[in-house]
Amino acid sequence: MEEKETCPAQRLLKMLSGKWKAEIFRLAVESPLRFNNLLRQIQGSNKQSLATALKELEEEGLLEKITIKLKPLHIEYNLTEKGKALIPVFQQLEGLSQ
Amino acid sequence: MEEKETCPAQRLLKMLSGKWKAEIFRLAVESPLRFNNLLRQIQGSNKQSLATALKELEEEGLLEKITIKLKPLHIEYNLTEKGKALIPVFQQLEGLSQ
DNA sequence: ACAATAAGTCAGATTTTTTTGACTACCCAA
DNA sequence: TTGGGTAGTCAAAAAAATCTGACTTATTGT
Numbered sequence: 001m002e003e004k005e006t007c008p009a010q011r012l013l014k015m016l017s018g019k020w021k022a023e024i025f026r027l028a029v030e031s032p033l034r035f036n037n038l039l040r041q042i043q044g045s046n047k048q049s050l051a052t053a054l055k056e057l058e059e060e061g062l063l064e065k066i067t068i069k070l071k072p073l074h075i076e077y078n079l080t081e082k083g084k085a086l087i088p089v090f091q092q093l094e095g096l097s098q
Numbered sequence: 099m100e101e102k103e104t105c106p107a108q109r110l111l112k113m114l115s116g117k118w119k120a121e122i123f124r125l126a127v128e129s130p131l132r133f134n135n136l137l138r139q140i141q142g143s144n145k146q147s148l149a150t151a152l153k154e155l156e157e158e159g160l161l162e163k164i165t166i167k168l169k170p171l172h173i174e175y176n177l178t179e180k181g182k183a184l185i186p187v188f189q190q191l192e193g194l195s196q
Numbered sequence: 197a198c199a200a201t202a203a204g205t206c207a208g209a210t211t212t213t214t215t216t217g218a219c220t221a222c223c224c225a226a
Numbered sequence: 227t228t229g230g231g232t233a234g235t236c237a238a239a240a241a242a243a244t245c246t247g248a249c250t251t252a253t254t255g256t
Contacts, residue, residue: 008191009191010121013120013191019214020214035234046216048214048215052214072224074233075232147244170202173203
């Protein structure tokens with residue numbers, strides 16, 4: 001069942017809710033992501049959940065999926081401009097956790 | 099099952115995840131909250147969920163529960179200092195949703 | 197004295213999210 | 227040509243979150 005959004009910040013908050021999204025986002029800030037790589041980096045996670053999270057982050061426009069057509073032909077996920085715009089929010093959040 | 103926290107912002111993010119917390123927080127910024135009031139204000143919500151959310155927000159130290167011992171003896175929930183510290187994060191988030 | 201309101205709790209049902217394991221398809225190296 | 231890596235999908239199970247309805251206790255207003 002689809003729900004209406006009353007609180008404006010909630011949409012953004014929801015974008016980063018879910019068990020693995022914040023961690024994925026944090027890693028994406030550092031460098032482009034690759035699927036199996038992520039699976040190894042994020043201990044406790046699993047294919048399906050990561051696949052879902054990546055797809056959602058992509059649909060939300062925070063990550064973009066890029067097929068690298070060179071040398072060892074592979075796929076990368078990068079932060080979009082919209083994704084980068086969230087970095088300061090994260091930083092502020094991290095500042096508060098100290 | 100309890101999970102370890104790897105991403106620092108995730109703890110904060112988790113504090114405000116859940117279907118009603120962001121909305122509750124937003125209303126708390128405006129004025130002190132009262133239970134049955136909230137139940138009427140947030141359409142679609144229910145006792146149990148609000149009770150749970152309020153308890154969690156309290157445990158996280160973002161809200162404080164106060165028994166008003168005057169006139170019509172009742173209970174109020176107010177933002178704590180820690181809760182107020184989150185206001186700028188919310189504002190930033192809301193700025194991004196435009 | 198009576199009914200309504202406030203502020204919940206509790207158990208069980210339902211829904212949503214997350215996890216598991218099996219299975220694809222494609223490329224690359226030995 | 228066989229084995230390993232990459233990047234997934236699918237169905238089903240398990241776990242977590244949310245909702246429902248009945249019930250409680252205490253305080254008010256009339």
